[in-house]
Amino acid sequence: MKLLVTGGCGFIGSNFILYLFENRPEDQIINLDSLTYAGNLENLVDTQSYGDRHIFIKGDVTDKVTVSTIIREGIDAVVNFAAESHVDRSIIDCAAFINTNIYGTQVLLECCRHLGVKRFAQVSTDEVYGSLGPTGLFSETSPIAPNSPYAASKAAADLLVRSYNKTYGMDTVITRCSNNYGPYQFPEKLIPLMITNALENRDLPVYGDGMNIRDWIHVKDHCSAIDTILRKAESGSIYNIGGSCEKANIDIVHSILNNLDKPKSLIRFVQDRPGHDRRYAMDSSRLQRDLGWCPSIDFEEGIKQTIMWYIEHEEWWRRIKSGEYMNYYSQWYGNRLSC
Numbered sequence: 001m002k003l004l005v006t007g008g009c010g011f012i013g014s015n016f017i018l019y020l021f022e023n024r025p026e027d028q029i030i031n032l033d034s035l036t037y038a039g040n041l042e043n044l045v046d047t048q049s050y051g052d053r054h055i056f057i058k059g060d061v062t063d064k065v066t067v068s069t070i071i072r073e074g075i076d077a078v079v080n081f082a083a084e085s086h087v088d089r090s091i092i093d094c095a096a097f098i099n100t101n102i103y104g105t106q107v108l109l110e111c112c113r114h115l116g117v118k119r120f121a122q123v124s125t126d127e128v129y130g131s132l133g134p135t136g137l138f139s140e141t142s143p144i145a146p147n148s149p150y151a152a153s154k155a156a157a158d159l160l161v162r163s164y165n166k167t168y169g170m171d172t173v174i175t176r177c178s179n180n181y182g183p184y185q186f187p188e189k190l191i192p193l194m195i196t197n198a199l200e201n202r203d204l205p206v207y208g209d210g211m212n213i214r215d216w217i218h219v220k221d222h223c224s225a226i227d228t229i230l231r232k233a234e235s236g237s238i239y240n241i242g243g244s245c246e247k248a249n250i251d252i253v254h255s256i257l258n259n260l261d262k263p264k265s266l267i268r269f270v271q272d273r274p275g276h277d278r279r280y281a282m283d284s285s286r287l288q289r290d291l292g293w294c295p296s297i298d299f300e301e302g303i304k305q306t307i308m309w310y311i312e313h314e315e316w317w318r319r320i321k322s323g324e325y326m327n328y329y330s331q332w333y334g335n336r337l338s339c
């Protein structure tokens with residue numbers, strides 16, 4: 001297959017490209033990424049030994065000319081990872097989220113429709129469902145009820161994808177995954193932020209009471225699920241992807257500190273995220289039942305490997321944790337940590 005992977009220089013996109021190299025030797029990959037603050041060509045160093053099966057194009061998914069030029073060269077399927085992905089940044093200013101996550105998806109859909117791309121896979125999130133109480137799981141039929149501007153932009157994109165399937169008969173699939181962790185995750189997200197701050201003996205800012213719950217999945221399991229859905233799912237289908245691994249944030253932070261042999265005194269409970277979803281938990285039994293996928297990486301093992309990866313890739317994250325990152329950090333955490 002010849003695939004257009006968008007956002008392939010980000011956390012999950014780069015892991016997905018590596019997954020394809022290792023598991024789909026016949027695939028050709030065009031990677032379209034505009035290299036925002038979160039995009040990093042260094043994420044693809046592990047793919048260099050795979051030669052010319054990967055072509056990188058620096059460009060924006062909102063640019064119709066670039067997207068249609070690439071698709072005209074002959075693309076079998078698009079996998080759309082490109083997005084603004086951080087909830088906290090969407091609370092500061094969501095304009096870029098609307099542009100990339102909604103308008104960018106519309107540009108991709110429109111080009112695929114006119115140029116006859118066989119399949120469009122939208123990489124979405126559990127956050128489109130909103131928040132759960134103490135019990136229950138999100139299924140694919142749970143109501144869409146996003147609470148953050150980020151989640152609203154992803155939900156809007158999902159609905160656009162659905163509409164292209166219903167209105168134009170386009171072959172689309174939507175994947176909705178829970179929280180990922182693993183190598184190359186940008187250190188603004190909970191797990192890499194806590195690991196790298198702990199390594200620097202900095203405060204670990206935990207929002208609210210630390211009892212918000214997320215359902216964690218290793219990025220490699222997310223990639224294998226997307227690959228399965230891309231190749232096997234029926235047109236128009238939606239699949240939840242989860243790790244069946246619910247953890248309170250404070251337990252994640254304790255586990256990181258224990259693994260690093262760092263003191264709990266680094267923890268700082270700070271002002272909560274506005275609109276903070278209390279609990280996410282995914283029912284991914286449809287994916288297991290229909291397509292035979294289930295996660296394979298145990299959290300305790302996965303988190304140890306991830307911590308080791310950040311210890312061994314200090315240059316990678318130290319380069320990121322400078323410049324623009326520090327401006328964002330002081331804008332978001334400055335008041336929280338000074339109280």
Ligand code: NAD
Nearest residue numbers: 007009010011012034035036038039060061082083085180
């Ligand atoms: P990320 O922020 O690490 O990477 C996003 C990538 O998209 C970056 O390389 C960036 O340069 C690129 N990009 C942004 N705007 C672009 C544009 N206009 N044109 C082209 N490229 C652009 O994000 P991630 O964590 O890898 O998430 C990837 C996708 O998976 C997103 O769609 C996200 O909503 C979804 N998702 C993420 C998680 C998670 O836990 N991280 C869970 C479920 C779903």
Ligand code: TDX
Nearest residue numbers: 085086087125127178179188189190205206207212249
């Ligand atoms: O400094 C922090 N302190 C803290 O307590 C940060 C950054 C986060 N948190 C909490 C908020 C959440 O309850 O940790 C939890 C996880 O936060 P994030 O890593 O920001 O992830 P989340 O908001 O759950 O969203 C993630 O999962 C779904 C991804 O960022 C999204 O892209 C994905 O769609």
